Amino acid sequence: MTKHTFAVCVDNRGYEVSLELRKLYEVLADADAEKHSQLRVVDESGEDYLYPASAFDPIVLPSKVAERVFHAHAQRGAPADVPASASLRQKRG
Numbered sequence: 001m002t003k004h005t006f007a008v009c010v011d012n013r014g015y016e017v018s019l020e021l022r023k024l025y026e027v028l029a030d031a032d033a034e035k036h037s038q039l040r041v042v043d044e045s046g047e048d049y050l051y052p053a054s055a056f057d058p059i060v061l062p063s064k065v066a067e068r069v070f071h072a073h074a075q076r077g078a079p080a081d082v083p084a085s086a087s088l089r090q091k092r093g
Contacts, residue, residue, distance in 0.1 A: 004070045005029075007039065007056035015051060018043040024059065026070065 005027045012019040019025070019041075028048050030040035038050040061069065 004066045005058070006061060006066065006069070007041070007058045009055060010057050011052075011055045015043075015055070018045065018049070019051065019055065020044070024069070025056070027056070027058070 006024050007027050009019045009021055009023050009025060012021050026042045028040040028042065030038075030050075033040050033050050034053070037053045039053045039056055040048050041051050041056070042048045043051075
């Protein structure tokens with residue numbers, strides 16, 4: 001497993017402003033949040049907040065892809081929440 005973990009939003013009810021369906025989000029380790037069925041996620045604001053774990057499905061990216069997604073957004077100062085396919089389209093275009 002890479003040091004960066006990600007999840008796809010599958011339910012944004014109640015969080016429509018902060019979360020987009022089918023979008024990839026970085027998940028930060030938070031053992032206390034997990035005890036309460038929550039995930040600490042970097043959302044659209046670029047800040048990390050707790051959301052219900054049921055709103056996300058974890059996704060395992062190949063290490064190289066996870067690092068590229070994370071660093072592409074860190075360099076731009078944006079949250080790591082864009083699907084890898086969108087990041088690749090930007091580089092080609």
